[in-house]
Amino acid sequence: MLVHIENLVKRYGDLLALDHLSLDIEEGEIFGLLGPNGSGKTTAINCLLALLKYDKGTITIFGKDMKPDSYDIKQDIGVVMQNVAVFEQMSVYENIDYFCGLYIRDKQKRRELVEEAIAFTGLSDFRKMRPKKLSGGLLRRLNIACGIVHKPRLIIMDEPTVAVDPQSRNKILEGILELNRQGSTIIYTSHYMEEVEQICTRIAIIDHGRVLASGTTEELKKMIKTGETITIEAVALTKNNLADIRSLSHVFDLSYQDQTMILRCSGAKHNLIRVLNYLQEQDIPFGRVFSELPTLNDVFLEITGKELRD
Amino acid sequence: MLHLLKYQFLQTIRSRSIMFWALAFPLILGALFYVSFGNTGLAGTGETDWEPVPVAIVTVDSSSANAASFLTFLNETDQDMIDIHSYKTEKAAKKALRREEISGIYYVKSVSSLTIASNGINQSILSSLLDSYEKNADMIRDIATQHPEKLSDALASLNDYQTLVKEKSLGGHSLDPTLTYFLALIAFACLSGVYLSIHSTVQLQANLSALGERRSITPTHKLSLILGDLLVLESIHFVNILILELYLTQVLHISLGHDIPKLLLITFMGTLIGICLGILIGCAGKLSYSVKSGIGVLVTLLPSFLAGLMFGGMKNVIEQHCPVINRINPASVLSDAFYCLSVYDDAVRYRRCILILVIMCLLCISFSFLMIRRERYDSI
Numbered sequence: 017m018l019v020h021i022e023n024l025v026k027r028y029g030d031l032l033a034l035d036h037l038s039l040d041i042e043e044g045e046i047f048g049l050l051g052p053n054g055s056g057k058t059t060a061i062n063c064l065l066a067l068l069k070y071d072k073g074t075i076t077i078f079g080k081d082m083k084p085d086s087y088d089i090k091q092d093i094g095v096v097m098q099n100v101a102v103f104e105q106m107s108v109y110e111n112i113d114y115f116c117g118l119y120i121r122d123k124q125k126r127r128e129l130v131e132e133a134i135a136f137t138g139l140s141d142f143r144k145m146r147p148k149k150l151s152g153g154l155l156r157r158l159n160i161a162c163g164i165v166h167k168p169r170l171i172i173m174d175e176p177t178v179a180v181d182p183q184s185r186n187k188i189l190e191g192i193l194e195l196n197r198q199g200s201t202i203i204y205t206s207h208y209m210e211e212v213e214q215i216c217t218r219i220a221i222i223d224h225g226r227v228l229a230s231g232t233t234e235e236l237k238k239m240i241k242t243g244e245t246i247t248i249e250a251v252a253l254t255k256n257n258l259a260d261i262r263s264l265s266h267v268f269d270l271s272y273q274d275q276t277m278i279l280r281c282s283g284a285k286h287n288l289i290r291v292l293n294y295l296q297e298q299d300i301p302f303g304r305v306f307s308e309l310p311t312l313n314d315v316f317l318e319i320t321g322k323e324l325r326d
Numbered sequence: 327m328l329h330l331l332k333y334q335f336l337q338t339i340r341s342r343s344i345m346f347w348a349l350a351f352p353l354i355l356g357a358l359f360y361v362s363f364g365n366t367g368l369a370g371t372g373e374t375d376w377e378p379v380p381v382a383i384v385t386v387d388s389s390s391a392n393a394a395s396f397l398t399f400l401n402e403t404d405q406d407m408i409d410i411h412s413y414k415t416e417k418a419a420k421k422a423l424r425r426e427e428i429s430g431i432y433y434v435k436s437v438s439s440l441t442i443a444s445n446g447i448n449q450s451i452l453s454s455l456l457d458s459y460e461k462n463a464d465m466i467r468d469i470a471t472q473h474p475e476k477l478s479d480a481l482a483s484l485n486d487y488q489t490l491v492k493e494k495s496l497g498g499h500s501l502d503p504t505l506t507y508f509l510a511l512i513a514f515a516c517l518s519g520v521y522l523s524i525h526s527t528v529q530l531q532a533n534l535s536a537l538g539e540r541r542s543i544t545p546t547h548k549l550s551l552i553l554g555d556l557l558v559l560e561s562i563h564f565v566n567i568l569i570l571e572l573y574l575t576q577v578l579h580i581s582l583g584h585d586i587p588k589l590l591l592i593t594f595m596g597t598l599i600g601i602c603l604g605i606l607i608g609c610a611g612k613l614s615y616s617v618k619s620g621i622g623v624l625v626t627l628l629p630s631f632l633a634g635l636m637f638g639g640m641k642n643v644i645e646q647h648c649p650v651i652n653r654i655n656p657a658s659v660l661s662d663a664f665y666c667l668s669v670y671d672d673a674v675r676y677r678r679c680i681l682i683l684v685i686m687c688l689l690c691i692s693f694s695f696l697m698i699r700r701e702r703y704d705s706i
Contacts, residue, residue, distance in 0.1 A: 065543045066543075067532050067539065067542060067543065087545040088545070090543060090544060090545040091545040093543065095540065095543050097536055097539060097540060099539075100536065101535075101536035101537045101539060101540040102537075103333075103337050103537065105336065105337045105340035105341055106333065106336060106337060106340075110333065110336065113333075114329075114333045115540070115544070117329040117330070117333075118541070118544035118546040119544060119546075121329075163540075
């Protein structure tokens with residue numbers, strides 16, 4: 017077990033930010049912490065890094081207790097903060113070199129690592145530029161380069177793609193997958209479910225400081241009732257038609273509004289065929305038809321009763 | 327460690343706004359002082375030594391005993407104090423007075439008098455001289471009338487009085503009243519080091535800045551980061567103040583004395599107290615950087631005001647009514663120490679100033695360390 021968090025409790029006055037949070041992260045994983053803003057993701061990360069005091073619980077990283085003076089553990093951790101944390105007065109190269117120097121003393125090795133990080137994040141053409149001259153996406157990439165330059169065993173990324181354009185976001189996500197391929201374990205927090213679904217091997221959904229569910233994407237989707245969502249444009253459906261459709265096997269929820277019917281079915285084969293057969297039998301005309309498998313948003317919606325992004 | 331020093335140095339000297347307040351602003355203020363004071367002080371003329379007061383003597387009536395006695399008194403007065411100018415007529419003397427070639431005219435008669443054209447130190451000296459003569463003459467006259475047998479004792483005691491007054495050379499130092507402004511300016515510049523260290527300290531604390539957060543989770547010990555910052559900031563600020571002192575002495579011709587080692591020592595302590603105060607402010611509480619900068623402005627301007635930066639006599643007013651403020655006000659302590667070097671060579675007072683500054687620095691660093699060593703925060 018690379019990271020073990022057990023029964024972590026953190027209060028800010030009367031607010032319970034972490035409510036007996038427990039997590040286990042294996043080596044080689046890209047572990048996603050998914051939750052809405054204010055769900056406790058960043059607080060969990062700050063406790064994990066021994067920046068924040070917590071009221072209760074234990075945290076071990078690499079099998080050792082994590083404390084503020086656990087310098088041997090910190091040596092193998094890289095962090096990409098939610099807020100860009102670089103020196104405005106220093107160039108791209110100097111910033112990366114500075115942060116690398118806080119981990120690596122050997123000058124030659126440091127030089128090699130800095131060059132690798134610059135190439136990895138695609139900042140070669142901007143190495144002499146100051147941060148304020150960089151675009152938002154490039155700035156995020158610099159932020160990442162500063163966090164991963166020393167090639168840590170464990171990389172913690174706290175919403176690294178916030179306010180980043182789609183092109184830069186894709187590059188960042190590709191970079192994260194590459195880091196994982198190179199051997200780093202990654203903890204990735206986000207409230208963008210598409211990103212988490214795209215790159216994470218295992219996910220924990222947290223809200224109100226609690227882990228509501230965890231597992232692989234498929235495991236999470238299997239946890240919920242919704243197996244398929246069918247959307248059909250139909251002009252004239254009577255109450256009787258709707259009652260008949262609702263009574264079809266595996267259909268557990270139906271709504272009909274603005275001539276669009278949305279059906280939620282439990283996981284089973286031929287749901288769509290059964291509905292379309294019924295419409296043909298009743299000679300009911302219909303337009304476009306969509307069938308969607310559940311997303312993480314459906315998982316989140318069903319578990320918490322609210323959308324992931326409020 | 328060299329790595330930390332290099333980047334802290336680059337980072338600091340490239341911070342334009344911070345370097346402006348720590349280096350450029352005191353230089354500009356010095357130039358403004360110089361222009362504002364013009365030639366009213368000796369600083370403006372480049373003269374730093376005491377000169378005898380030029381005065382003319384007009385003998386109206388030399389027949390009386392008092393007139394003859396006063397004339398003798400003036401002629402015997404130390405030539406280092408007054409410089410007697412001769413004019414053929416009273417009209418010529420008055421013309422010289424109007425042209426400010428002389429500071430006053432003594433009229434020698436049965437009751438001697440002084441005529442001056444303006445007020446100033448020279449005029450005060452001439453007036454004091456006349457008052458002193460008249461008081462002594464009255465006293466001798468009274469004794470001669472009432473106790474003639476004690477006249478010789480009285481004259482002897484007057485002689486004794488004169489021997490008790492020991493002349494002290496200023497060694498070529500300045501008596502310029504505007505000098506206090508420039509000394510307060512150096513003190514102000516020293517305290518301006520708070521801007522450097524507040525900025526740096528905020529960047530060390532995880533609960534105040536993202537950079538602090540990032541630096542707190544590295545394996546580099548926080549004490550190494552603090553010491554590295556302190557070393558670089560002190561060096562930069564020390565050079566800043568040396569530049570200011572060179573500018574004041576070489577360009578504006580303000581004398582800061584000739585004891586270079588002592589000047590360097592007080593400059594070092596001055597810059598150190600500025601940096602240490604900034605570290606203390608930077609470490610204190612979870613206030614934002616802008617609020618802490620505001621406190622920094624207060625911590626530089628208020629003590630400098632009390633030390634005479636805006637009103638030269640302020641320090642003396644405080645010394646009369648609440649001297650303890652002058653002992654604990656770093657700007658006053660600094661300007662005192664610089665005064666000891668540039669005007670009156672008082673080793674005891676200088677050492678006391680150094681000691682006070684050392685204690686202040688130690689207190690600031692100790693409190694700062696106590697606050698910052700708590701590496702885990704309640705909230706971020």
